[in-house]
Amino acid sequence: MMPDVFDQIEWNVREIFGEDPICVHVGNVKECDIKRHYAYSKFRAEAIASGVRSAPSSRLWESLIAMGRLCDLKGGDTWRLVILDCIVPCFRSLSSRISRDFQVERDEIRSGMVEAALEVWADTVMGVPPCSVRDRMVKAAFESAFRRGNASSPETLTGDAEVIFSSEVADQDSALRAASIIDVNGIRDAAVAEQIRGERFGALLQGLDCFDSVRGFHDELRNGRRSGSISQAVKTSGLPRSGISNPNLYYYASDLYPSFIGLREAAGVIGIAESAAHRLIRAGQFPFPVARVGRSYRVSVRALMHFKDIPDTIVHVDDIENGAFHANGGVR
Known part of the structure; x- marks a missing residue:
């Protein structure tokens, strides 16, 4: 007998996390300021109990919804599965x-419930407070189940289908363009364009007088002490020079920034007051998801870059250092 969709979701999530500690605040136990993290099985039990009891006022569910949205921005589905x-x-x-009373295939009902919940997830990205998303997903799933049952029989179940419980960075690209008469977008040779983008970024870092800190980052790459998005960048991008340059020395420009910053700093980049940012978050109208860490909020730098239309360029260590070298007058 084939497993149904509920079992498949459960097995997939357990395969991802195993019994390792799970961080619902910023997604990484090592980067989180809150040092109390549980294995997934205990975390899930707490999330289920909190959802049934008080999802609209639960900080855990607010964090869960935020992590799901951030994961969506990265093109993943892990936290949506959670x-x-x-x-x-x-x-x-x-x-x-419903399957028993209306003689409807249980798998069909369960697949429809998951589909309805995911439709609500997609429809509540903006304009819906995060604390309300979970209950809306459940309500839609219940309604889907009742519709499928009623469609197969003239009978109706007693009751209703209601839920039972109720700017410095932003100027980066233009500054780089202004420093060169070459339009990278017009270069047909992708390898040359890649090299120029990296050298411009290196020149910008040197001009901002922050290249010394970048050297330490590059040393970690060369010594193999850092991994993560570097290998993923090469795998997904089809970089033309990866065959002749060490692929482990590629990285995303955002890797140079902290993964998360405070809400006050992020509000400043957007151009609004921190108090206004709090109001927008509570109303579900903040332009991108934020992470809940205890009583405060943290903002994903990549989400902020996405909102400001700042491309997260893939660069190579050698190109960055060459650009900084030339911008510094040939002095290393």
Whole structure:
């Protein structure tokens, strides 16, 4: 017998996390200021209980929704699966009951419930407070189950389908363009364009007088002490020079920045007051998701770059250092 969609979600999430500690605040246990993290099984039990009891006022669920949105921005689905895995336990008994009473395939009902929940997830990116997203997903799933049951029989179940519980960085690209008469977008040779982009970025870092700190980052790459997005960058980008340059020395420009910054700093980049940012977050109208860490909020730098249309360029150590070398008058 093939596993149903509920079981598949549960197994996939357990395969991802195993029994390692899970961080729902910033997604990385080592980078999180809160040092109390549980294995996934304990975290899931707490999330399920908190969702049934008080999802609209739960900080844990606010953080869960934020991590799901941030993961979406990166093109992943891990945290969306976690959210589903923490919701579907309350779907199981209802789906079995409707399947039995209306003689409808249980797998069909469960697949429809997950589909309805994901549709709500996609429709509530903006304009819906994060604390309300979980309950809306559950309500839509319940309604989907009842619709499928009613469609197969003239009978109706007693009750309703209602839920049972109720700018410095922003100027970077233009500054680089102004420093050169060459339009990178007009260069047909992708390898040359890649090299020029890296050298311009290196020149900018030297001009901002912050290249010394970048040297330490490059030393970590060369000595193999750093990994992560570097190998992923080469794998996904098809960089033309990776065959002749050490692929482990490629990295994303955002790797030079902290993963998260405070809400006050992020609000300043956007051009609004911190108090206004708090109001927008509570109303579900902040332009991108933020992470909840205890009583405060942290903002993903990559999400901020995405909002400001700042490309997260893939660069190579050699190009960055060559650009800084020339900008410094040939002095290393």
